Amino acid sequence: MYRVGMADARAVTGSDSLRTVGLGSCVGVALYDARAAVAGLAHIMLPDSRGDAGATPAKYADSGIALLLQLMQAQGAKRNQIVAKLAGGAQMFTVAGRKDYARIGPRNVEAVEAVLVSARIPVVSRAVGGHKGRTIELYAQDGSLTVRCADVQAITI
Template sequence: MKVYDGSQTESAAQSTPERIKVGIAEYKVTTEPALLTTSGLGSCIGIAIHDPHSMVAGLVHVMLPSAADIDGGNSAKFADTGVEALIEAMEDAGASTDTMEAKIAGGSDMLDFSESGSSIGSRNAAKVRETLEEFGVPVVGEDLGGDHGRSVKLEADTGNLVVKSANTESKTL
């Protein structure tokens, strides 16, 4: 007879996937069945890439569209260089762009102060798509735009991206 007393057995504790937090302007890659998480996605975009063939997964939290006008700095801060850095790190871990798939979330217009008509969120989304296309990585799921923040959780073993937002139910991409 099994007794459920609220404590975890050693095997149950070992089966719980590690939670890996990805901060703003950071990326992380794993080959383990971990949960890669990031929050605070307003105009920022979370790009989750999974290679089901090699079982490599990665997540980057980008803030701005392009590093072109910035000298040096953190590559993960920008959509173009952040996506490139994530793909290169995943390739170093054994992934291939031939079998990678991307899912993206964020890019809202929460605080749009632009006078040019194009918000940071929509410019981020356009640059993310453009950069993924340059590397031949298809976008197979997305939750973009609107006027609300999001947080995401990438299940590294399945490639599922769970998106939570303040005004809608969680959805799995």
């Protein structure tokens, strides 16, 4: 098992898995090529790099997904065989009548979905939105993604 930190991306094969802990408004983008058995996970924090991703491309939806695809292709994945599963994008704090910054979660999800559409990568399952943090683990063996919220039994999507 490899830990994927905030603004981090990684790809693995075989019996390895990728885990990211405590996704709040961040989005975990889990990509999988079943034929090549290559899995990749990125921990996206913000919607858009605006062309300046700096030293941490995995922080942003656009540059992060591009980086993850590169990492997976380097391990033998084929672009047209890759599917996506998404988790995260929650709104952790809410105050009545104020939605501004706290809406970053849903905006992250929208941005990730838009990047995946333009990359022609289908999203096959989602555990996004709501108000709960999530810990996820992606298994390269079968592409399954476990999603666990605090104090709740994990689900597999």
